[in-house]
Amino acid sequence: MIDITGVSVRFGGVHALTDVSFAVAEGQTCGVIGPNGAGKTTLFDVVTGLRRPTAGSVRLRDADVTSASAVRRARLGVRRTFQRPQVFGRLTVMDNVLSALEWHGGGGGLAADLVGWRSRRRLEARRRERATDALDRCGIADLRDAYAADLPIGRRRMVELARAIVDAPSVLLLDEPTSGLDADQAGLFASVIRGLDATILLVEHDVGFVMDACERIVVLDLGKVIADAVPAEIREDPAVRAAYLG
């Protein structure tokens, strides 16, 4: 589902990633851990199309997307959240989530102008239903009319998650999802992603959360994969303990 083969990224003399290869099977949740500067964000940028690798290839759902734009990957069902939640501060929570459906031809935009008002109203009602469902699942239905800019970071993170899941993503990349969340919110976050029918790649510093939420963990250190195994094995791996877990 996600196939990363021989990916290297250089920034001048810095080798951010060196010959990174691993695959995530359909429906699997795979954690990526490693110390600061290990290359985790660069890897996400390569998978989502924000950065072209210096070498290697990326395949998503059997399509080689190494040279594909971020927009094309989004059309294949790839969604992402960021270390600092990316939401529209001047839109309400509901509009933030609706806008994630808008561009996809989910009933809004120019296409909607071509259909009669009855169909349009039906499509609009369907979009609102889907957005409401995403807000419910993320525990922020009561905040639907609040402006995103007025929310604390934990809530903004849930708005970003609602935006990411509203369109039933096939591939979801989560960059430090629990940062800024309290224990209850992190628990809710874990249960939301567990309920998704998506292949998930997750970067996270909270090792407990990763061990709990992921079926598999890839460990990066200085741009290289130093381990790739199930959580129990990762916990016992001497190289991982030395580099990261301590």
Ligand SMILES: Nc1ncnc2c1ncn2[C@@H]1O[C@H](COP(=O)(O)OP(=O)(O)OP(=O)(O)O)[C@@H](O)[C@H]1O
């Ligand atoms: N745009 C850039 N220009 C130059 N060097 C960069 C750039 N982006 C990242 N790097 C370098 O590449 C390496 C990997 O960085 P990256 O941000 O991917 O690591 P990370 O594992 O996500 O770190 P963190 O946990 O701190 O977010 C680091 O040495 C970083 O300084």
